[in-house]
Amino acid sequence: MIYTVTLNPSIDYIVQLKSVALGEINRMDSDLKLPGGKGINVSRVLNQLGQKTTTLGLIGGFTGHFIEEWLIKEGIQTDFIPVKEDTRINIKLKAGVETEINGLGPAVTSEEAEQLLAQLTHLTSEDVVILSGSKPPSLPQDYYMQMIQFIKQSGAEFVIDTTGDDLMQALSAEPLLVKPNHHELADLFQVTFQSIDEMIPYGKELLKRGAKHALISMAGDGALFFHGEDVYTSTVPTGTVKNSVGAGDSMIAGFTATYTTTKNSLKAFQMGVATGSATAFSDDLATKNQIMQLVDEVEITKLSSNI
Ligand SMILES: Nc1ncnc2c1ncn2[C@@H]1O[C@H](COP(=O)(O)OP(=O)(O)O)[C@@H](O)[C@H]1O
Numbered sequence: 001m002i003y004t005v006t007l008n009p010s011i012d013y014i015v016q017l018k019s020v021a022l023g024e025i026n027r028m029d030s031d032l033k034l035p036g037g038k039g040i041n042v043s044r045v046l047n048q049l050g051q052k053t054t055t056l057g058l059i060g061g062f063t064g065h066f067i068e069e070w071l072i073k074e075g076i077q078t079d080f081i082p083v084k085e086d087t088r089i090n091i092k093l094k095a096g097v098e099t100e101i102n103g104l105g106p107a108v109t110s111e112e113a114e115q116l117l118a119q120l121t122h123l124t125s126e127d128v129v130i131l132s133g134s135k136p137p138s139l140p141q142d143y144y145m146q147m148i149q150f151i152k153q154s155g156a157e158f159v160i161d162t163t164g165d166d167l168m169q170a171l172s173a174e175p176l177l178v179k180p181n182h183h184e185l186a187d188l189f190q191v192t193f194q195s196i197d198e199m200i201p202y203g204k205e206l207l208k209r210g211a212k213h214a215l216i217s218m219a220g221d222g223a224l225f226f227h228g229e230d231v232y233t234s235t236v237p238t239g240t241v242k243n244s245v246g247a248g249d250s251m252i253a254g255f256t257a258t259y260t261t262t263k264n265s266l267k268a269f270q271m272g273v274a275t276g277s278a279t280a281f282s283d284d285l286a287t288k289n290q291i292m293q294l295v296d297e298v299e300i301t302k303l304s305s306n307i
């Protein structure tokens with residue numbers, strides 16, 4: 001079973017308008033409310049790809065109810081821990097450029113946090129757990145590491161898609177995959193990148209510190225992939241970008257679905273890129289059909305090993 005853990009789910013409120021005038025009344029051209037939060041997006045795409053998945057995490061209030069109902073309608077198994085406060089609403093403003101305003105998330109009590117940890121004691125070595133996204137500020141600083149300890153004790157594999165110290169600390173626990181985008185990679189090592197070549201030593205460093213595979217996504221500019229001694233780059237398919245919210249989560253779903261079934265890292269990389277792009281080219285997350293139409297467009301190239 002592939003479990004996803006979303007500590008901080010969201011309703012993504014996607015608002016389209018031609019331009020925004022700050023300090024004025026603006027009228028939307030259209031809007032859309034979608035279930036969001038990184039692990040939830042991963043599960044929705046895994047489900048599209050025919051993989052069995054269960055969504056874990058912390059969810060609350062009318063917003064949480066909206067998300068859970070949506071997932072159940074799609075046939076996704078949910079096992080959330082209810083929290084007293086409302087799950088957040090994240091605003092995704094599409095007015096020429098995409099601007100995101102993400103909430104902090106609800107207060108979580110220590111009992112609620114403990115209940116989620118207790119669920120992880122039931123994992124087996126056959127499971128894969130995908131830990132994704134920010135954590136509500138009321139959770140302990142080391143909460144990701146607490147979860148990872150339980151996962152490791154069970155022998156399950158884990159993927160982690162978060163940022164900063166939480167990501168850095170998780171590396172030594174040997175995640176199956178990490179996927180910072182190039183901005184997150186720069187923040188992680190407190191550097192700036194002028195070119196793709198400059199990212200390569202830092203991608204290799206993710207593996208040196210313990211990750212088994214590392215993807216560096218660069219939105220419409222392709223992606224880098226690190227495994228063993230090898231570094232690969234990929235093209236992205238061409239298409240019209242409609243809504244890139246969830247593209248990174250989709251990439252993780254595409255990679256994990258293919259890797260767990262084939263153990264072929266390069267096929268998983270190719271599928272990850274296609275799945276991310278298929279979501280960028282859709283209003284909601286990608287469907288299986290949309291993904292499969294793009295796979296053959298993704299070209300993978302091995303970079304020379306002395307870079
Ligand atoms: N504008 C785009 N055009 C084509 N593919 C895209 C675009 N934006 C995202 N993608 C696809 O989704 C993947 C992840 O996107 P990215 O924006 O880098 O992740 P994140 O959402 O985590 O920041 C990319 O590697 C690419 O395959």
Ligand SMILES: O=P(O)(O)OC[C@H]1O[C@](O)(COP(=O)(O)O)[C@@H](O)[C@@H]1O
Pocket residue numbers: 008010011012035036037038039041090102132133134135244245246247248249250
């Ligand atoms: O937990 P965070 O870091 O605030 O991110 C949550 C947001 O990220 C998303 O999961 C989208 O993530 P990606 O675009 O990186 O795939 C949204 O659904 C959600 O609003």
